Amino acid sequence: MHFNTLGYRISLACFAVLGLVLANLSLTNLLGFEFCAILALVISFVAPYLTIRQVKGYQWPQLWVLFGRSFGLSSILLLIPLFIITLNALRIKNCDFGEGLLFFILLPLISCLHSVSAGLFFGVQFRRYAYLKYLGYLVVSYSLLLWNIIFDPPVFAYHATFGYFPGPIYDEKISITSSLLWARGTTITLSLIFLCSAHLTVKLQSRQPTERRKRKTVALLIGLVSIFLIIYQFRGDLAIRPTRSYIEKKLGGKRETDHFLIFYQTDSIVEREIDAIITDHEFRYAQLTSYLQTQPKKKIRSYIYTNANQKKRLMGARYTAIEDPWGHGFHINYDTFPHPVLKHEMAHVFTT
16 A cells, blocks of 8 residues: 555545544534544445555565555544544534543544454455455444344444444443443454464465464464453453343343343342332333233333443443333333333333
8 A cells, every 4th residue: 555546545535525524513523432433434444445455466574564554554544534623623622632532542543453454364365356355244243233232132332343332322421431442452352363364374375484483373363362252252241242141140130920021130229129119010011001902912021220330331321211122121220119211111112
């Protein structure tokens, strides 16, 4: 990749236009999460394309040079909108410019690392349709993520490209959390796996490296994959991608009634008041059955979180009570008897 190539010049112009557009939109006119998430997503499609185009006639010792050049020039694409949004701070006051810079490092810059690494791997591994195969990799990973969002309670998502999607919720501020740090650390690990795999592929195609060097590369690759799998195994505890079964196990408490499966935190105020909560549930159920002249065909799953922070960590919505259509239930925070939103959320289940 070079400054004087047409593709790179077009990319420079596009990122300059993107920076100007974002600087004039209400949600993205300051250096913060929204601005950085959009940059992260865009660079994840541009950087691999530019990188793959450069993987031609390489030799195995030049692989790291190619990576360094591709990552450096792709990062420059990100610096253009960063410069624009920094100048924009002269007219739009930034609440926390330092946090914005951290978001820039965690989201678009790490996404750039992942994209260049993946682009290098696909360019080395596949001589034909390498970029299309990279897009296929994204389709598969997005599909798995979408499956989790649809069929499991969490409304948030982490991904190597866009970084973090907070979900359709109304929390007042998106901040840097330990979960985000773990997720981006996972992205770095995945990037190193792509790089190591590309390096191994080139070595296997070359007659120069010794068996000892190949074994070192294989050992490094196995180590990186092991780290990635360990993080994935604890994805629920790290709040990266909790599943329904993890949430139910984490809450610990479960009571089954004639019409409900109620999940709650053991050794909490919810457990101490569970009898009153069950009475409230059944009373609201009877009200809705009488008013709507219908009732659900199976038991409703009611998830009651002890506080907003617990709910935020486990399923993403801190204060917002939401329906869980695929789980045939709803998620609410504990409140005093009678619960102020229980009937409303239950009505959603009755009508879906």
